[in-house]
Amino acid sequence: MTQPTALQTPVFRTASGRVYNFSAGPAALPESVLLEVKEELPIYRNLGTSVLEISHRSPEYAAIDASAKTLLRKLLGLGEEWHVLFLQGGASLQFHQVPLNFLPKDGSADYLITGSWAKKAYKEAKFLGNARVAASSEDRNFSYIPDPSTWEVDPRAAYLHFTSNNTIYGTQFQTEPEVEVPLVCDASSDFLSRRITPERYGLIYAGAQKNVGPAGVTVVLIREDFLQRRNQPLPTMLDYGTHVGKIFNTPPVFAVYLVEKVLRWLEGLGGLPAMEAINNRKAQLLYERIDRSDFYRGTAEPGSRSKMNVTFRLPSEELEQRFVEEAKQAGLIGLKGHRSVGGLRASIYNACPIEAVEALISFMDYFEQRYG
Amino acid sequence: MTQPTALQTPVFRTASGRVYNFSAGPAALPESVLLEVKEELPIYRNLGTSVLEISHRSPEYAAIDASAKTLLRKLLGLGEEWHVLFLQGGASLQFHQVPLNFLPKDGSADYLITGSWAKKAYKEAKFLGNARVAASSEDRNFSYIPDPSTWEVDPRAAYLHFTSNNTIYGTQFQTEPEVEVPLVCDASSDFLSRRITPERYGLIYAGAQKNVGPAGVTVVLIREDFLQRRNQPLPTMLDYGTHVGKIFNTPPVFAVYLVEKVLRWLEGLGGLPAMEAINNRKAQLLYERIDRSDFYRGTAEPGSRSKMNVTFRLPSEELEQRFVEEAKQAGLIGLKGHRSVGGLRASIYNACPIEAVEALISFMDYFEQRYG
Numbered sequence: 001m002t003q004p005t006a007l008q009t010p011v012f013r014t015a016s017g018r019v020y021n022f023s024a025g026p027a028a029l030p031e032s033v034l035l036e037v038k039e040e041l042p043i044y045r046n047l048g049t050s051v052l053e054i055s056h057r058s059p060e061y062a063a064i065d066a067s068a069k070t071l072l073r074k075l076l077g078l079g080e081e082w083h084v085l086f087l088q089g090g091a092s093l094q095f096h097q098v099p100l101n102f103l104p105k106d107g108s109a110d111y112l113i114t115g116s117w118a119k120k121a122y123k124e125a126k127f128l129g130n131a132r133v134a135a136s137s138e139d140r141n142f143s144y145i146p147d148p149s150t151w152e153v154d155p156r157a158a159y160l161h162f163t164s165n166n167t168i169y170g171t172q173f174q175t176e177p178e179v180e181v182p183l184v185c186d187a188s189s190d191f192l193s194r195r196i197t198p199e200r201y202g203l204i205y206a207g208a209q210k211n212v213g214p215a216g217v218t219v220v221l222i223r224e225d226f227l228q229r230r231n232q233p234l235p236t237m238l239d240y241g242t243h244v245g246k247i248f249n250t251p252p253v254f255a256v257y258l259v260e261k262v263l264r265w266l267e268g269l270g271g272l273p274a275m276e277a278i279n280n281r282k283a284q285l286l287y288e289r290i291d292r293s294d295f296y297r298g299t300a301e302p303g304s305r306s307k308m309n310v311t312f313r314l315p316s317e318e319l320e321q322r323f324v325e326e327a328k329q330a331g332l333i334g335l336k337g338h339r340s341v342g343g344l345r346a347s348i349y350n351a352c353p354i355e356a357v358e359a360l361i362s363f364m365d366y367f368e369q370r371y372g
Numbered sequence: 373m374t375q376p377t378a379l380q381t382p383v384f385r386t387a388s389g390r391v392y393n394f395s396a397g398p399a400a401l402p403e404s405v406l407l408e409v410k411e412e413l414p415i416y417r418n419l420g421t422s423v424l425e426i427s428h429r430s431p432e433y434a435a436i437d438a439s440a441k442t443l444l445r446k447l448l449g450l451g452e453e454w455h456v457l458f459l460q461g462g463a464s465l466q467f468h469q470v471p472l473n474f475l476p477k478d479g480s481a482d483y484l485i486t487g488s489w490a491k492k493a494y495k496e497a498k499f500l501g502n503a504r505v506a507a508s509s510e511d512r513n514f515s516y517i518p519d520p521s522t523w524e525v526d527p528r529a530a531y532l533h534f535t536s537n538n539t540i541y542g543t544q545f546q547t548e549p550e551v552e553v554p555l556v557c558d559a560s561s562d563f564l565s566r567r568i569t570p571e572r573y574g575l576i577y578a579g580a581q582k583n584v585g586p587a588g589v590t591v592v593l594i595r596e597d598f599l600q601r602r603n604q605p606l607p608t609m610l611d612y613g614t615h616v617g618k619i620f621n622t623p624p625v626f627a628v629y630l631v632e633k634v635l636r637w638l639e640g641l642g643g644l645p646a647m648e649a650i651n652n653r654k655a656q657l658l659y660e661r662i663d664r665s666d667f668y669r670g671t672a673e674p675g676s677r678s679k680m681n682v683t684f685r686l687p688s689e690e691l692e693q694r695f696v697e698e699a700k701q702a703g704l705i706g707l708k709g710h711r712s713v714g715g716l717r718a719s720i721y722n723a724c725p726i727e728a729v730e731a732l733i734s735f736m737d738y739f740e741q742r743y744g
Contacts, residue, residue, distance in 0.1 A: 019420030023427050026625055034414035034422055041413075042406035048391030048703065050406055052586045052630070055395050055706065088460035088588070089609060092621040096607040124607060209622055214424045216460070216588045216624030235468040235496060237461060249464040250581055252588030253398055254626060258424075331420065334427065 010366055012331040012359040020356035023334030024167050024309060024347040025189065025210040028356075033261045051257050056250050064260050065247065071263035075271050078198055078221065085220040085243045086256050090207045091117065091188045094218060097238050098184055098203065099125035101230040102158050110134040110157040110181070114173075115142045115166035116340065121186060125161070134160060141341070142169040144301040148177065155180045158229070159202055165190035167210070168338040170311030170345065171304040176200055182226055190308045191219065192266060193350055194276040202226030203240075210308070211349045213259035216252045266350065275350055282348045282357045283307035289361045295372045296364065299341060313343035319371055320344060330363055332356075382738055384703040384731040392728035395706030396539050396681060396719040397561065397582040400728075405633045423629050428622050437619065440632035447635065447643055450570055450593065457592040457615045458628050462579045463489065463560045466590060469610050470556055470575065471497035473602040474530050482506040482529040482553070486545075487514045487538035488712065493558060497533070506532060513713070514541040516673040520549065527552045530601070531574055537562035539582070540710040542683030542717065543676040548572055554598055562680045563591065564638060565722055566648040574598030575612075582680070583721045585631035588624045638722065647722055654720045654729045655679035661733045667740045671713060685715035691743055692716060702735055704728075 012020055014031065021028040044051040047060060054060055069084040078084070087093075103109045103125055111122040113136035125131035134153045135146040153160055159182050165172040167189040177183055182202030191206035203222045209215035222240055230240060242248050269275060287305060290296040290312050299311040314320045320343055324336045337343040348357055384392055386403065393400040416423040419432060426432055441456040450456070459465075475481045475497055483494040485508035497503035506525045507518040525532055531554050537544040539561040549555055554574030563578035575594045581587035594612055602612060614620050641647060659677060662668040662684050671683040686692045692715055696708045709715040720729055 013420075016414065017420075018415060021421045021425055023425060023430075026425055026427065026622065028421070028425050031414055034424070038410055038413040041410040042388065042403055043390060048385075048389075048705065049393045049400070052406070053393055053395060053398055053400050055398060056587065088462070088624075089465070090460070090621050093461070093609045096609055100607075120608075124609075127605070127607060207622060209625075214624075214626050215428065215622045216627055233499070235472075235499060236492075237465045237468055237496075249462050250398065250579060250587045252460075252586075252624060252627070253581075254586050255588055255624070333420065 009326060010330050010362060012363070014355075019331040019333050020352075020359050021334050022332065022346045022348065022352065022356070022360070024338070024345060025207075026215045027210050027347055027349050028351045029214070029258070030262060030265045030351045033258065033265055036261055037258065052254050054253070056247055056253055061253060064257050065251070068256055068260035068263055071260065071267055072219070072221075075192060075263065075266060076196060076198060076221070081224045082198065083222045083224065083227065083244045085222065085240065086251055086259070087218045087220050087243060088216070088252055090215075090218055091186050091205060092120070094186065094205045094220070095121040095124040096128075097240070098161065098205075099128045099131065100234065100238055101240055102184070102202075102226075103129045103131065104158055104231065105129065107156065107158050108132055108154060110153050110160045112136075112146070112151065112160065112162040112177070113138060114145055114163055114171060115169050117166065117168075117186060117188075118161075118163040121161055121163070132157070137171075142166060142171065143299060144304040145171055145173055151179075153179045153181065157181045159184040161186070165306050165308050167309050167347070168340055170298075170300040170306045170309045172306035172308065174303070182223075189349075190306075192272065192275065193279050193308060195272045208255060208259055210347070211351075213262050214255050217255035217259060219259070262351070278354065279307050279348070279350065282352065282354055283310065285357055285361060286310050286346060286348065289364055293368060293372070295368045299343060308347060308349055310346045310348060311337055311341060311343060317342070322371070323367055326367065327363055332360055332363055381698060382702050382734055384735070386727075391703040391705050392724075392731050393706050394704065394718045394720065394724065394728070394732070396710070396717060397579075398587045399582050399719055399721050400723045401586070401630070402634060402637045402723045405630065405637055408633055409630065424626050426625070428619055428625055433625060436629050436632050437623070440628055440635055443632065443635035443639055444591070444593075447564060447638060448568060448570060448593070453596045454570065455594045455596065455599065455616045457594065457612065458623055458631070459590045459592050459615060460588070460624055462587075462590055463558050463577060464492070466558065466577045466592070467493040467496040468500075469612070470533065470577075471500045471503065472610055473606060473612055474556070474575075474598075475501045475503065476530055476603065477501065479528065479530050480504055480526060482525050482532045484508075484518070484523065484532065484534040484549070485510060486517055486535055486543060487541050489538065489540075489558060489560075490533075490535040493533055493535070504529070509543075514538060514543065515671060515676070517543055517545055517676040523551075525551050525553065529553045531556040533558070537678050537680050539681050539719070540712060542670075542672040542678045542681045542713075544678035544680065546675070554595075561721075562678075564644065564647065565651050565680060567644045570595075580627060580631055582719070583723075585634050586627050589627035589631060591631070634723070650726065651679050651720070651722065654724065654726055655682065657729055657733060658682050658718060658720065661736055665740060665744070667744045668736065671715060680719060680721055682718045682720060683709060683713060683715060689714065694743070695739055698739065699735055704732055704735055
């Protein structure tokens, strides 16, 4: 890693010549995982063919699927009462599938509206039945997580849906909601980044492409007693029960194969306690740098800051654009903020190494020195 | 390729040491495509990162998506009135999505029941509304395609759904149905294997994992005037209109990237006319070998035989099991028939080279000589 000197644009690369990737998703994957995949092409182990070309009913794929599910259970501390499913369609399809299964015809479900994705989830529920807003932070452009004391959760609600981390706005629930009804969580952008309390949840879903693997597979965790409450009958593919305990139809084989490798990497790192400590450190370093001067300005309220997506602004849009361009030249990519917030966004998911954050901080120092 | 001599088990391998893969799906991919993927890990071209880790809004992914769609249009001769979508959930989700969009509340749709998958599609349509069976070959275990003269197609039906190739039973429509209503086709297992007449269709869908790429992406072709007839309103993700002309949510990036490479490979081969000639030749060779003696017996009626999945039986189940095991030792994998038919099945999709079929025929000669 080259150290920047004043007024000279620094350049950063990993040992293998890769750039540092801060993309919000699909996002960086552990390099060791990618090298394993490369090694296993075009022949997987002793199979004589690649993993992309084998039946999903083969013993080899069954072993991959089982290993991934076992690792997930172990990492999250899930008991026998939990089912692990690998589905398709991303969080966007879950927005429909969750209320289709769990919003009772004669009941209701509550939603915490903390960002664009939460709003989309709510919209799909409302399309099907009686969905209520328990709290919203839209009044200040989703820059904070509403305080639990302000939530109006109906104790008769079938579930309370929340988005644990808001990728676009850079906010995150600092603690897990504690309410009387089961939680349903869209954990797409902070899944496996920290420990959770499974007992509070009925269902957790996460598109893999941020913290768990490539785009193309959705991890769904569902508790047996919650599953049993679902509406019946349902279209076969959209009934969670269809996918419990078996592989119903052709799964996204390659994506699950990659997820299994990422989970093994995470376990090798020390599991969620170790990952959480690393993620805390990365976020701390980056927010400290942002807060050190007035040149950089965080967009999320300090008490709601995300440890996954760090959003910040510069004194002008012109400087922001320059920052993105120069950073890319320096080997730091994916830093442009979402169009609905503007500014910059550094996504520092699990697979983003601490060296990447250090490189970004060096670049921020250089950039402020030059343009501040 | 080693030529077998009598009573000595032959061994077959490709130049790069790969076995010949007859898996019904996920199925063999062109080796050159897999080597390109290997080459592009962990760095894609001049990106500094792999294609698995880039935003689906990046110019690089947009170029892949656009190229794949352009190639599909070109290969199939689709005009401007056609939309090309890359969705998720496989054919199984299409079984629900098609009638959700196109089965009118006050109308009906017709289904040709030529196998297990056709039956599943019909079941999902029936769940939603008035679906009718226009013809069925279940009376003789789906061993044939019913003659068009026996079909009872309602001219008021919103569409006629058919499964162009029946993977499990080894049957295939020899010609495209010609009816008064728009066709909806599950082309999962013979997509891009031969030319089609787009004008007859309203919608064509295909899980990629047989002829077009890896598991994890579903190609959907939909004609604008047919699209306009869909029911409204619909859940966002299941409304085909949501995905027309834009990338609505995170697509299965890697699967589309691979599909694009397979399509380029297919174009380089000479497109559908060339592919069709090769597929005809492969099927002809294999069926000729089956018909040469009584030792092998095709399960599909000759006039309905599939050029993609060649199903056959041996004199006893014991011999069938031995065939599968010895063939695997010989480097010919994936030959076990589906449990609902038994026997053997050789899937000889686009990416199965003629050498693979020649190797299989050599092995069949050897096996009959030894055990016949």
